[in-house]
Amino acid sequence: MCTDSKSCIMIPDTGPHLLEVNVDASLENEGETDDSGAESERGPKSPGVVNSVVHALSVLRFLAHAGTPYGATAIARAIGQSPSSTFNICRTLTAENFLHFDASRKVYTLGPGAIELAEAASDGERAFSRAREAMERIVSQFSVTSALWQLTGDERLVLKGIAEGRGMMRIQMTVGARIPAMSGAMGRCYAAMSDLDEKQLRKKFKAVRWQNGPDFDVYLAEVEETGKKGWAIDPGEFIRGVTTIAAPIFDTNGIIRFMLANSSFTGQLDSDDLERVGEATLKSAETMHRLIFRQG
Structure with a gap:
């Protein structure tokens, strides 16, 4: 829900992949024993719990x-x-x-x-604080919403932080939201930089909850193009009405650790502007690589 007087568009909940409730559940169990071996007030110890x-x-x-x-x-x-x-x-x-x-x-x-x-845990290795200034430059130049996503080991992307403009209409996202790594423009980047074969790509492609999904053959061609350019675009297919341009951020070993994604309302930018955003996104991702991993 918007908390100010401006109009907002919130990225909708497309199911359990997009918004995930993280319950701070206690690990304490009834009947466990303390270090002395005495029975405590909690219940029986769960297997594997120290x-x-x-x-x-x-x-x-x-x-x-x-x-x-x-x-x-x-x-x-x-x-x-x-x-x-x-x-x-x-x-x-x-x-x-x-x-x-x-x-x-x-x-x-x-x-x-x-x-x-x-x-360290809340800031994704402090990546967002180091990348924020570069993100805000993109926002100022193109009137987009800029987001930093972290790639996890279970092939999910977790939103670490956003930079947004001051326009009357803006895209709103929730920090901590999780989506499949194959989603939208970031998914095209992930696919282009992976060693997945066509059968594996098709399976992961089908698992994404597209709102206006592309044909798989078209998607494959876009993945190939992404590999050549270094950045990708999703023209309102993952989230209807929202066009997103993304580029990967690699660590010092050449492994994707983060994604930079810049989003605007579909139709807000013409084709020439989208190309400029793409080039700026790629350049910023390269800058963020140095900022996040402290090179140069």
């Missing part, structure tokens, strides 16, 4: 949400664990810089190790 790790995560979660320092006994009471094992967990986390111990007050707060880890 109780001491669960315990440590519970301490970190509690302090992250508490906002104020707590002693080991108070933490143990809050998370339902024994004071002795909680004290040992806190001492270990302090030694590893994940907690800070105030010796005068005998209380704990989150340490720099936990904060650095949270920042």
Whole structure:
């Protein structure tokens, strides 16, 4: 929902592939045992779950949400664990810089190790903060919405951040949204840079929830063209009414780690403008490669 007075178009939910609810489910299980072997208040241990790790995560979660320092006994009471094992967990986390111990007050707060880890996880290796200025230049030049997506190991793209203009009409996206790697313009880039054969490509192509999908033979020709140019365009086929141009961002080993995607309303830019956006997207992706992976 738009929260300001301007008109917005939100990227629609095309099913479970596009928008995914991430539930911060607790890993604690009833009946687990602590480090001393004593039965705790939780239930039976799940296969493969290491109780001491669960315990440590519970301490970190509690302090992250508490906002104020707590002693080991108070933490143990809050998370339902024994004071002795909680004290040992806190001492270990302090030694590893994940907690800070105030010796005068005998209380704990989150340490720099936990904060650095949270920042890295939330910012995709800080990629968005490093790429943002280049994205904003594209937005200013072409009045598009610029998005940085991270490629995951399960062939999904996760939206890490966006830069958008100030126009009356704009495209709105949700940070954290996930889509299949083969989707839209980014999917054409992924396919062009992969070693998938035609049979594998067809299978993955069919798994995408296109709103106005192209013929597969046309898609293959576009993938081949993408391999030559280095960037791809989706003319409102993945999301009807939204034209997207994308280019891959490689790591130092030549592996795709991120995608830069610039979107506009279909018909907003003419063919010459789209070509210029494509060239600018490719150039920016090359710049972001250096910024994100600190080369030169």
